[in-house]
Amino acid sequence: MEKVNLKINIIKKEIISIFKKFGLSNDHALISANALINAELVGAYGHGLSRLKMYCDRIKKKVINPKPNIKIKKISQSISHIDANDSIGFVAADIAIKKAIQNAKKTGIGMVAVKNSGHYGLSGYYAEQAVKKNLITMIYTNAPPAVAPHGALKSLFGTNPICFGTPTGSKIPFILDTSISMINRGKIRVAARNNQKIPEGVALDKFGKPTVNARKALEGVQLPIAGFRGSGLAWMVDILSGVLTGGNHAGRVKDPFDDFSGPQNIGHLFITFKTNLFVKNYNNRINNNIKTIKRLPKIKGVKEIMYPGQNKYKRYKINSKKDIKISEMIKKDLKNLKI
Amino acid sequence: MEKVNLKINIIKKEIISIFKKFGLSNDHALISANALINAELVGAYGHGLSRLKMYCDRIKKKVINPKPNIKIKKISQSISHIDANDSIGFVAADIAIKKAIQNAKKTGIGMVAVKNSGHYGLSGYYAEQAVKKNLITMIYTNAPPAVAPHGALKSLFGTNPICFGTPTGSKIPFILDTSISMINRGKIRVAARNNQKIPEGVALDKFGKPTVNARKALEGVQLPIAGFRGSGLAWMVDILSGVLTGGNHAGRVKDPFDDFSGPQNIGHLFITFKTNLFVKNYNNRINNNIKTIKRLPKIKGVKEIMYPGQNKYKRYKINSKKDIKISEMIKKDLKNLKI
Numbered sequence: 001m002e003k004v005n006l007k008i009n010i011i012k013k014e015i016i017s018i019f020k021k022f023g024l025s026n027d028h029a030l031i032s033a034n035a036l037i038n039a040e041l042v043g044a045y046g047h048g049l050s051r052l053k054m055y056c057d058r059i060k061k062k063v064i065n066p067k068p069n070i071k072i073k074k075i076s077q078s079i080s081h082i083d084a085n086d087s088i089g090f091v092a093a094d095i096a097i098k099k100a101i102q103n104a105k106k107t108g109i110g111m112v113a114v115k116n117s118g119h120y121g122l123s124g125y126y127a128e129q130a131v132k133k134n135l136i137t138m139i140y141t142n143a144p145p146a147v148a149p150h151g152a153l154k155s156l157f158g159t160n161p162i163c164f165g166t167p168t169g170s171k172i173p174f175i176l177d178t179s180i181s182m183i184n185r186g187k188i189r190v191a192a193r194n195n196q197k198i199p200e201g202v203a204l205d206k207f208g209k210p211t212v213n214a215r216k217a218l219e220g221v222q223l224p225i226a227g228f229r230g231s232g233l234a235w236m237v238d239i240l241s242g243v244l245t246g247g248n249h250a251g252r253v254k255d256p257f258d259d260f261s262g263p264q265n266i267g268h269l270f271i272t273f274k275t276n277l278f279v280k281n282y283n284n285r286i287n288n289n290i291k292t293i294k295r296l297p298k299i300k301g302v303k304e305i306m307y308p309g310q311n312k313y314k315r316y317k318i319n320s321k322k323d324i325k326i327s328e329m330i331k332k333d334l335k336n337l338k339i
Numbered sequence: 340m341e342k343v344n345l346k347i348n349i350i351k352k353e354i355i356s357i358f359k360k361f362g363l364s365n366d367h368a369l370i371s372a373n374a375l376i377n378a379e380l381v382g383a384y385g386h387g388l389s390r391l392k393m394y395c396d397r398i399k400k401k402v403i404n405p406k407p408n409i410k411i412k413k414i415s416q417s418i419s420h421i422d423a424n425d426s427i428g429f430v431a432a433d434i435a436i437k438k439a440i441q442n443a444k445k446t447g448i449g450m451v452a453v454k455n456s457g458h459y460g461l462s463g464y465y466a467e468q469a470v471k472k473n474l475i476t477m478i479y480t481n482a483p484p485a486v487a488p489h490g491a492l493k494s495l496f497g498t499n500p501i502c503f504g505t506p507t508g509s510k511i512p513f514i515l516d517t518s519i520s521m522i523n524r525g526k527i528r529v530a531a532r533n534n535q536k537i538p539e540g541v542a543l544d545k546f547g548k549p550t551v552n553a554r555k556a557l558e559g560v561q562l563p564i565a566g567f568r569g570s571g572l573a574w575m576v577d578i579l580s581g582v583l584t585g586g587n588h589a590g591r592v593k594d595p596f597d598d599f600s601g602p603q604n605i606g607h608l609f610i611t612f613k614t615n616l617f618v619k620n621y622n623n624r625i626n627n628n629i630k631t632i633k634r635l636p637k638i639k640g641v642k643e644i645m646y647p648g649q650n651k652y653k654r655y656k657i658n659s660k661k662d663i664k665i666s667e668m669i670k671k672d673l674k675n676l677k678i
Contacts (some may be wrong), residue, residue, distance in 0.1 A: 076447050078417060081617045108415050111448055113617045136583070149632050151641040156632060164575045174578070176571040208638035225565035232515040232647040235632070236503045239513070243624045244475070245617050250631035271610075278420045278452045278584050285582045292589035293488050293495060293574070299547035302490040308571040 004331050005323040011334075012037055015052065018337045022059045023066030028091045035090040035121045040326075041319040042312045046186055047121045049326055053333040054257050055088060061260040064088050064118055070095060078107045081245075082114045086263040089120030096270050097126040101133050104272040110135075114268040115246035119143070119256050124177035124312065127165030130272050131173040138271040139163040140241040142248070144255040144264075147181045148221035150231035153208045155221045156251035159184075160237035165309070167275060168290060169283035175309030180234040182223045188214050241267045343670050344662040350673075351376055354391065357676045361398045362405030367430045374429040374460045379665075380658040381651045385525055386460045388665055392672040393596050394427060400599040403427050403457055409434060417446045420584075421453045425602040428459030435609050436465040440472050443611040449474075453607040454585035458482070458595050463516035463651065466504030469611050470512040477610040478502040479580040481587070483594040483603075486520045487560035489570035492547045494560045495590035498523075499576035504648070506614060507629060508622035514648030519573040521562045527553050580606040 012033050019029035032055070039048035058064040068087035072080055072095070080099050084092035096112045103110030120126070123139045130137035143158025159179040166174045182202035191198050191214035203217035204210055211217050224230030242249025247267020254264050275282035294305050326334075351372050358368035371394070378387035397403040407426035411419055411434070419438050423431035435451045442449030459465070462478045469476035482497025498518040505513045521541035530537050530553035542556035543549055550556055563569030581588025586606020593603050614621035633644050665673075 075616055079447050079616055108418050109448060109450055111612065111616075115617070136579075149635065149644055151638055151644045152632070152635040153638050154635045156635060162572070164579075166578055174574075176575055178565075178568040178571055182565075204638070225568060226517075226521075228647075229517040229564060232517055233501070235513075235646065236515055239505055239625065239628065240475075240503075243618075243621065243628050244614070249624070250628040273450065275583070277414055277418055277450075278454070279582075282582065285588070286578065289578065289582050289589040293491070296488065296491040296493045296495060299490055299492050299543070305488055305490045307574065308567075 003325040003327060005325055008037060008041075008320065008324055011049075011324055011326070014334055014338065015049075018052070018056065018334070021338075022056050024059075024088070025067070028066075028088065031094045032088055032090040035094075035125060037324075038125050038316075039121055040324055041316050042122070042124075043315045043319070044122055046184070049330045049333075051119075051121075051256075052330070053337060056337050058118070058256060058260065059088075063254075063260055063263045065263075072099060078103050078109050078111060080110075080112045082112060082117075083246075084114055084117040086116050086118070086265075089118035089264075089266065092117035093120035093126050093268060093270075096268060097129050097137075097139075097272075100137070100270040100272040101130055101135060104130075104135050104274060105133070108274050108277055110270070110272040112270045113245035114270075115265065116263065117247070117266045117268055118264045119266065120268065122177060123161050123163035124165070124175045124309070126270070127163050127175050127177065128173060130270075131165045131167050131175070134167050134275060135272045136166045136275055137164070137273075139165075139268070140237045141268040142238050142241045142253055142266060144253045144259075145251045146185055146222055147224050147231075147234055148204070149235065150224065150228045153204070153206075153221065157224070157231070157234035157238055158253060160234045160241075162233060162237060166286065167283065168307070169287035170290075172313045173309055174286070174290075174307050175312065177308070180224050180230050180237070182225055182230075185222060188217050188222070192218055240269045245269060342664040342666060344664055347376060347380075347659065347663055350388075350663055350665070353673055353677065354388075357391070357395065357673070360677075361395050363398075363427070364406070367405075367427065370433045371427055371429040374433075374464060376663075377464050377655075378460055379663055380655050381461070381463075382654045382658070383461055385523070388669045388672075390458075390460075390595075391669070392676060395676055397457070397595060397599065398427075402599055402602045404602075411438060417442050417448050417450060419449075419451045421451060421456075422585075423453055423456040425455050425457070425604075428457035428603075428605065431456035432459035432465050432607060432609075435607060436468050436476075436478075436611075439476070439609040439611040440469055440474060443469075443474050443613060444472070447613050447616055449609070449611040451609045452584035453609075454604065455602065456586070456605045456607055457603045458605065459607065461516060462500050462502035463504070463514045463648070465609070466502050466514050466516065467512060469609075470504045470506050470514070473506050473614060474611045475505045475614055476503070476612075478504075478607070479576045480607045481577050481580045481592055481605060483592045483598075484590045485524055485561055486563050486570075486573055487543070488574065489563065489567045492543070492545075492560065496563070496570070496573035496577060497592060499573045499580075501572060501576060505625065506622060507646070508626035511652045512648055513625070513629075513646050514651065516647070519563050519569050519576070521564055521569075524561060527556050527561070531557055579608045584608060 015033040068085035245267035354372040407424035584606035
């Protein structure tokens with residue numbers, strides 16, 4: 001596919017002006033543009049510019065509210081509840097993580113639940129904000145059906161990421177941001193298009209039989225990591241981010257690309273706490289932890305044992321010095337959305 | 340192996356008197372006996388009576404303190420730090436979960452970190468206590484090296500369980516208590532003894548090559564679930580329960596059976612919070628969540644989609660009406676420990 005090079009600041013301005021055209025405030029357009037650009041820079045293209053048109057379509061169809069009246073309810077000094085009023089997910093999550101940081105700074109621990117939100121991109125992006133403020137964070141969000149519960153023949157859980165971030169005593173944070181799906185649906189789509197096989201054990205066909213045939217997998221379901229255990233983790237995320245918060249759950253989050261029949265009402269949960277609650281030398285301790293693990297003997301071919309977030313940080317550093325490469329399709333999106 | 344039937348209350352009295360003989364107080368002996376019996380009743384035999392001799396050996400070798408001076412430090416209304424003074428793990432965990440329940444009842448959210456503790460059995464056992472008080476809970480503990488970090492040729496992470504519990508609006512709680520190891524070391528030992536193969540993808544030989552040979556796996560390492568992702572989850576648990584709390588971490592937790600050179604200094608983290616912080620009808624919501632998932636079409640041969648904790652609850656109900664079956668070896672342990 002042909003790629004086009006664009007300066008980061010130029011494309012950011014374009015995105016901001018598009019979001020403003022669709023009714024977002026200056027602030028909200030900036031928050032959303034930053035999140036999309038960040039996804040591109042860390043190489044998470046599925047959460048980047050490829051979604052811009054979808055967000056604009058949802059605003060146009062009135063299932064994202066461009067001028068939300070976001071309400072923050074104080075439950076306690078530590079705990080807050082946000083009704084995002086169908087805002088674009090980026091804005092809800094940005095307000096939520098900032099509130100969670102504030103609460104943790106004040107009381108040691110912060111918990112912020114969000115309802116009536118939408119897809120917010122990468123959990124790790126918000127985790128980084130808390131870690132920069134020297135906090136540990138755990139973040140949960142649900143998502144549209146993609147993965148079948150263990151034993152089921154139909155997708156219900158989202159890719160429901162489990163996200164955990166902590167300062168490391170070095171400039172590269174520890175950011176675990178892991179889907180509970182064995183495989184990304186996008187990868188199955190690409191394999192089907194190219195007549196390639198998919199790995200064993202990642203999907204079932206429509207009859208519930210394991211398959212390596214990508215086309216059959218698309219008609220069937222994706223599997224959770226580690227069978228019953230991964231299914232349990234996905235269920236936990238649905239409970240924490242959906243049942244607890246007042247958001248949609250049990251498969252009721254709408255697909256943002258395909259279903260414009262109403263807002264998504266995704267729920268998120270942000271937990272933050274101080275690193276020095278129980279020890280004075282947390283940074284030394286975690287630094288020692290990481291060093292000890294990195295010094296282990298390695299499997300042949302492995303140069304370095306990486307901690308979660310390390311590779312992403314490297315990609316970000318490299319990519320933020322270069323122009324952004326976008327596909328012709330995204331270039332067309334940008335052009336059409338500007339009109 | 341020959342099994343012997345024993346009445347539950349008789350064997351419980353025996354365990355209590357053994358622990359008291361080894362210097363535990365009445366209370367601590369009762370707490371420990373209850374935890375061991377519970378493990379037997381839920382069918383987690385690796386955490387049950389098979390460990391009794393180990394605990395007594397560690398007390399005798401002065402690496403478990405039978406008369407600990409356990410200190411609870413108040414960090415805030417929500418947060419407490421416990422120095423368990425090398426107590427038997429059951430006692431430290433029992434105090435910790437009760438404190439975490441108290442804190443959550445008072446402020447909405449509780450967080451209790453424990454250091455200088457030992458192996459406490461099943462995380463789910465403590466989760467059940469919080470759930471009975473209508474709280475949601477997340478529990479983390481580390482453990483002796485069993486699993487290799489992704490890319491490493493040596494075990495370092497424990498089986499580091501991730502535990503999550505919530506009320507369900509029915510009498511059977513949702514208790515996810517999942518190891519991040521693909522396989523239990525005990526199962527590899529049994530396979531090696533019986534010349535059986537182990538499943539693909541659960542272990543590496545000592546050269547770092549995948550193996551289905553149980554003997555070679557014993558010389559090699561166990562793998563985390565889901566590769567880099569499971570390795571990241573295990574790492575997260577080590578940070579939350581070890582680095583954060585002041586406990587041992589990075590592979591320094593000693594094996595309780597093999598290493599009597601000092602106390603284990605295991606760390607635990609207990610997080611608890613109220614179900615009704617953000618919604619008024621949590622029990623209805625989770626009940627609806629579970630019902631929706633159970634109604635999904637099922638894979639051939641699957642009778643019911645089970646939620647985590649359901650099977651364990653059933654086993655407990657059935658087993659608590661019967662006598663406990665113990666092996667000749669455990670019977671011998673009991674006899675020897677009583678002398």
